[in-house]
Amino acid sequence: MITIFQRFLKCSFYFSPLFNLVFLFIISFGLIGGCGGGGGGGGGVVPPPEVTxxxxxxxxxxxxxxxxxxxxxxxxxxxxxxxxxxxxxxxxxxxxxxxxxxxxxxxxxxxxxxxxxxxxxxxxxxxxxxxxxxxxxxxxxxxxxxxxxxxxxxxxxxxxxxxxxxxxxxxxxxxxxxxxxxxxxxxxxxxxxxxxxxxxxxxxxxxxxxxxxxxxxxxxxxxxxxxxxxxxxxxxxxxxxxxxxxxxxNNIGFEIMIHKIHYAEELPSVQAGIPYQFEAFMDQILDFSHVAFPQDARNCTKCHTGATQSDNFKNNPTRNACGSCHDDVNFVSGTNHGGGIQLDDNNCSGCHITFFGKEFDLSVEGSHTIPVKSAQIAGVNFEIVRVESAETGAPTVKPGEHPKVTFNITTDLGETIQPTDMNFLRLTLAVPTREYSGQDYNGDGEIVSGDPTSPWTPGGENYIQATLNVPGATEGPDADGNFTHTFTAMVPNDASGSGAVGIEGYKCATVQGANQRRGGIACSSPPNSPDLNGNGIEDVGEVFNEVRFAGHNVVSYFPITDEEAVPRRMAVDTSTKCIACHGVFSRDFSVHGSIRNDSEYCALCHNPSHDTLSRQLPAVGETALTNSLDFKVFIHKIHTGEDLTKQPYLLYSPPGGTFPNQSERAVNFGEVRYPGNTADCEACHLRGTNVLIPGTGVLGDDVLPSTNHEFVRGFNTKTITETFFTQPVISVCTSCHDSLGVSADGEALTGEGHAAGPQAEGDCVNCHIAGEPLGVEEVHLPPLLPEERIIRPQPVD
Missing domain, CATH: 2.60.40.10 (Immunoglobulins)
Structure with missing residues (x-):
C-alpha cells in the first residue's frame, strides 16, 4: 500500500503537460453541515477543544x-x-x-x-x-x-x-x-x-x-x-x-526518497514505465508510482519552510536532491544535463545561482517558476458592487423580478478590464441561500434538474449562469469603471429568503520564458492562439507561453423576502483549510480549468439538486444511476476515496464529441488516498460545523436532501425513470460510512452496518447530538494542530 497518498486523479478542463499534478476535482465546502447563522439559526456554540x-x-x-x-x-x-x-x-x-x-x-x-x-x-x-x-x-x-x-x-x-x-x-x-x-x-x-x-x-x-x-x-x-x-x-x-x-x-536516502515519493506519478522514470517501488517487511512491495502531490510540485516552500536550513533547496543544490525529481538526468554521463558531466556537487551552485528575480533562469527558484504565479501577470480582480432589482432599482429582488448585477474587473494596479477582454467570464445565480436548489427560474411551472443533452451547461435550473465576455452582455463602464448585467432569468415566483450571485472568469496572460515543458499553454483562441495547427502540442515554431489567470471568485448576497440578505452557512474556508494541502486555488491547484477557486462559490452549483445526469453516457438502452454532486456528499466521498466500501466511485468530465455521438469520460475517485486522517473532521471543517446541533448545519431549517436519478438512455435522449432523495444527515454520514444500509426512500438507515439497528433520520440526534457520548465530535478524532499531530495515539485492534 502507498504510505503517503494514492493517486489524486485529474478532472480538469485543462492540464499542464509537464506539471498536471493532481488537478483533482475537489474543493472542501459544506462537508457535513454549516455553522450557526445561516441556513436556519438557533443552536449553541461549540467550545474549542482541549489540547490533546x-x-x-x-x-x-x-x-x-x-x-x-x-x-x-x-x-x-x-x-x-x-x-x-x-x-x-x-x-x-x-x-x-x-x-x-x-x-x-x-x-x-x-x-x-x-x-x-x-x-x-x-x-x-x-x-x-x-x-x-x-x-x-x-x-x-x-x-x-x-x-x-x-x-x-x-x-x-x-x-x-x-x-x-x-x-x-x-x-x-x-x-x-x-x-x-x-x-x-x-x-x-x-x-x-x-x-x-x-x-x-x-x-x-x-x-x-x-x-x-x-x-x-x-x-x-x-x-x-x-x-x-x-x-x-x-x-x-x-x-x-x-x-x-x-x-x-533504489536509494533510501531521505532527500532522494521523499522527493521521489511526492513526485512519483510525474517522475520521468515512472512515465517511461519503470515503477517506483521498495521491498518492505514480509516481502511486501510498496509501489509509490501513482502518488501525486496535491498541488504543484514546483512549490518547493510547501515543504521547505520553517527550519534553519530550509533554504538549502535553493542555496545549496545537489545532484541527489535535483536528480531525485529529474531522474532522467545522468550526471555521470551528462545525459539530459545542460552542464554536462558532474561527478560531485562542487559546481552545482556555479550555474544554479542565487535567484535575483529572473523567472525561468537557471537558479533553483527561477527554474521552478510556476507560470500562473509569474510576476509578469497583471492580475484579475473581481468586485460585485451590488445586486438590485432591474424593475425597481431596490436592493431587494422580489419574486418575479430580475437581478441586475453591478460589478467591476481590475488588474492588480487598479486598471479597468473590459468584460469583452476576458477570455471567459460568467455570473452564477442561485437561490435560496438557506439551501441552494433547483428552482423555476423561467416561470413555466417546471423545474429542470439538468440538461442531459448539454454536458457543458449541465445545470438546468439547479442554478443559472450568464456569459458576460460577449458583445451586448453588459453595459458600461460608468464613471467608476463599473459594468452591469441583468439576468434574463427571474427570481422564482415562489422564492423566499435570500439569493446569491457569484462571478468566475479568466484572462489569457502571456508569460515570457514559459513554454509547454514549463507548464505554459495555448490559452487564446484562434487566430491568436500560439497553437498554430491546433494539435495541442508545442511544435517547432510555436511557443506555448500563455496561462489562464483566473480572478478569485466573489459571491454577493441579496434579500428576496428577508429584510437583510442572509448568506449561506459556511462549513469550510478555502483560504484557511483547503490551502493546507492544496495551496492557493487557481495558482497551486486547479479545478474546472482554474476558474473556480472559492468554496463559497462552489456551493452555488454543487447543491442538493445537482447530480451527474448530464455527463453520464451509458450505452443506448441501458439504465444508469447517477451520483450526487451535492458538496456535503461528493467532497466527503472524494476524500474517503480508496476507503469507500462501494467501488468504484465515479464522477464524470464532459463527454467528448457532439450528442449523441459522444464518449463517456468517467473519473474514478475511489483511487484517492487522503494523506491526513478523515476522522479528524476539523482538518477541513470550521469549528463546530461538523456536529449535530438542532437548528444548524444539516439540522438547519429547510436543509434539503441530496438528489440522484435513475435514467434510461435512448439514442438521443435520457429519460428519468425515478428520482431518489436522501435526507441530509443520512446522505452526509453515508458519504464516508458508505457500508451503512439506506432505505429506498432515503429516510432511514436499514440497520445494515449500524449498531443501533434501523433508524429514521429524525432519530439520529437521539444518539449523535453534540455533547452525547456518541455525538459526532465524540466518536471522531479530536482536532489537532499540525504541530500537535505527531502525538496522535494509534488505535489498537
Whole structure:
C-alpha cells in the first residue's frame, strides 16, 4: 500500500503537460453541515477543544560516550499531566548517528545487512538497538539513563556532531502512544556548528495526520534522517557505500526518497514505465508510482519552510536532491544535463545561482517558476458592487423580478478590464441561500434538474449562469469603471429568503520564458492562439507561453423576502483549510480549468439538486444511476476515496464529441488516498460545523436532501425513470460510512452496518447530538494542530 497518498486523479478542463499534478476535482465546502447563522439559526456554540496531551513523552536530557565507547543517554519519561512514569510497558529503540566532516547528512553507526528474498541481493542499511539489549539506571523522578550495548568503533571522531534518537511506544487500553526524541552533542565537548535541519515535522503534518512509518513508531523527521541517508558505512570494509533497498536497487536516502515519493506519478522514470517501488517487511512491495502531490510540485516552500536550513533547496543544490525529481538526468554521463558531466556537487551552485528575480533562469527558484504565479501577470480582480432589482432599482429582488448585477474587473494596479477582454467570464445565480436548489427560474411551472443533452451547461435550473465576455452582455463602464448585467432569468415566483450571485472568469496572460515543458499553454483562441495547427502540442515554431489567470471568485448576497440578505452557512474556508494541502486555488491547484477557486462559490452549483445526469453516457438502452454532486456528499466521498466500501466511485468530465455521438469520460475517485486522517473532521471543517446541533448545519431549517436519478438512455435522449432523495444527515454520514444500509426512500438507515439497528433520520440526534457520548465530535478524532499531530495515539485492534 502507498504510505503517503494514492493517486489524486485529474478532472480538469485543462492540464499542464509537464506539471498536471493532481488537478483533482475537489474543493472542501459544506462537508457535513454549516455553522450557526445561516441556513436556519438557533443552536449553541461549540467550545474549542482541549489540547490533546500525549500519555508518553520522552525527552533526552544529555548524551555522553563511555570510556568503553558505549553511548549513554539521560532521558525523562512523563505522562500527559507531566508526571513522571517508569519504563514498564514502554518499548524503546535507540539510534546513534554522526555527520562526517565536510558532509551534510548523517551516517548511522548501527547497521544491519538486509537481504532481498526476491533478488537474493544484500545491502548494508542503517539500524537501531532495542532497549532490551542495553541497560537502564533509574535516577528517580522519571529520569533514567540508558547505556547502549553497541560500542562506537575505535578511533571514532569525537569532535563532530553526533545525534542520539529514540522512538518509544506504550499501549494503554485501546490506544498506543508514540514519542520520538533526538539530542545533538559533540562527544569531546564544544559548540555544535553542523546540523541537519531542512524540513520540520510540523510542516509535513499540515497534510499528514500524522506522518508515520515502519508501523507508526517513527514520526519525527529529525529521527528519520538519522537512518535515511544516501550513504552508509560498510562495517566489514570501512568503506562508505550507497544505502539502497536490495530488492529494487533504489536509494533510501531521505532527500532522494521523499522527493521521489511526492513526485512519483510525474517522475520521468515512472512515465517511461519503470515503477517506483521498495521491498518492505514480509516481502511486501510498496509501489509509490501513482502518488501525486496535491498541488504543484514546483512549490518547493510547501515543504521547505520553517527550519534553519530550509533554504538549502535553493542555496545549496545537489545532484541527489535535483536528480531525485529529474531522474532522467545522468550526471555521470551528462545525459539530459545542460552542464554536462558532474561527478560531485562542487559546481552545482556555479550555474544554479542565487535567484535575483529572473523567472525561468537557471537558479533553483527561477527554474521552478510556476507560470500562473509569474510576476509578469497583471492580475484579475473581481468586485460585485451590488445586486438590485432591474424593475425597481431596490436592493431587494422580489419574486418575479430580475437581478441586475453591478460589478467591476481590475488588474492588480487598479486598471479597468473590459468584460469583452476576458477570455471567459460568467455570473452564477442561485437561490435560496438557506439551501441552494433547483428552482423555476423561467416561470413555466417546471423545474429542470439538468440538461442531459448539454454536458457543458449541465445545470438546468439547479442554478443559472450568464456569459458576460460577449458583445451586448453588459453595459458600461460608468464613471467608476463599473459594468452591469441583468439576468434574463427571474427570481422564482415562489422564492423566499435570500439569493446569491457569484462571478468566475479568466484572462489569457502571456508569460515570457514559459513554454509547454514549463507548464505554459495555448490559452487564446484562434487566430491568436500560439497553437498554430491546433494539435495541442508545442511544435517547432510555436511557443506555448500563455496561462489562464483566473480572478478569485466573489459571491454577493441579496434579500428576496428577508429584510437583510442572509448568506449561506459556511462549513469550510478555502483560504484557511483547503490551502493546507492544496495551496492557493487557481495558482497551486486547479479545478474546472482554474476558474473556480472559492468554496463559497462552489456551493452555488454543487447543491442538493445537482447530480451527474448530464455527463453520464451509458450505452443506448441501458439504465444508469447517477451520483450526487451535492458538496456535503461528493467532497466527503472524494476524500474517503480508496476507503469507500462501494467501488468504484465515479464522477464524470464532459463527454467528448457532439450528442449523441459522444464518449463517456468517467473519473474514478475511489483511487484517492487522503494523506491526513478523515476522522479528524476539523482538518477541513470550521469549528463546530461538523456536529449535530438542532437548528444548524444539516439540522438547519429547510436543509434539503441530496438528489440522484435513475435514467434510461435512448439514442438521443435520457429519460428519468425515478428520482431518489436522501435526507441530509443520512446522505452526509453515508458519504464516508458508505457500508451503512439506506432505505429506498432515503429516510432511514436499514440497520445494515449500524449498531443501533434501523433508524429514521429524525432519530439520529437521539444518539449523535453534540455533547452525547456518541455525538459526532465524540466518536471522531479530536482536532489537532499540525504541530500537535505527531502525538496522535494509534488505535489498537
Amino acid at each position: 496531551a500525549n500519555k508518553l513523552n520522552v525527552e533526552i536530557l544529555d548524551a555522553t560516550i563511555s570510556p568503553d565507547r558505549n553511548p549513554i543517554v539521560t532521558f525523562r519519561l512523563t505522562d500527559d499531566e507531566g508526571d513522571p512514569i517508569g519504563t514498564d510497558g514502554v518499548s524503546m529503540n535507540w539510534i546513534i548517528s554522526r555527520i562526517e566532516r565536510g558532509k551534510s547528512e548523517y551516517i548511522d553507526y548501527i547497521t544491519r545487512v538486509q537481504t532481498s528474498p526476491t533478488t537474493g541481493e544484500s545491502a548494508v542499511q542503517a539500524g537501531s538497538e532495542s532497549s532490551s539489549d542495553g541497560s537502564f539506571q533509574n535516577l528517580g523522578n522519571g529520569i533514567f539513563t540508558y547505556t547502549f550495548n553497541f560500542a562506537l568503533p575505535e578511533g571514532f571522531d569525537s569532535n563532530i556532531t553526533h545525534t542520539v534518537g529514540v522512538y518509544a511506544t506504550k499501549t494503554i487500553g485501546s490506544q498506543r502512544f508514540v514519542s520520538n526524541a533526538t539530542f545533538d552533542f559533540i562527544p569531546a565537548g564544544g559548540q555544535i556548528s553542523t546540523v541537519r535541519d531542512i524540513v520540520r515535522i510540523e510542516t509535513c503534518n499540515t497534510c499528514h495526520d500524522p506522518l508515520e512509518a515502519h508501523g507508526g513508531a517513527r514520526r519525527d523527521v529529525k529521527l528519520c534522517v538519522l537512518c535515511h541517508s544516501t550513504e552508509i558505512e560498510d562495517p566489514s570494509s570501512g568503506e562508505i557505500v550507497e544505502q539502497i533497498d536490495p530488492g529494487t536497487g
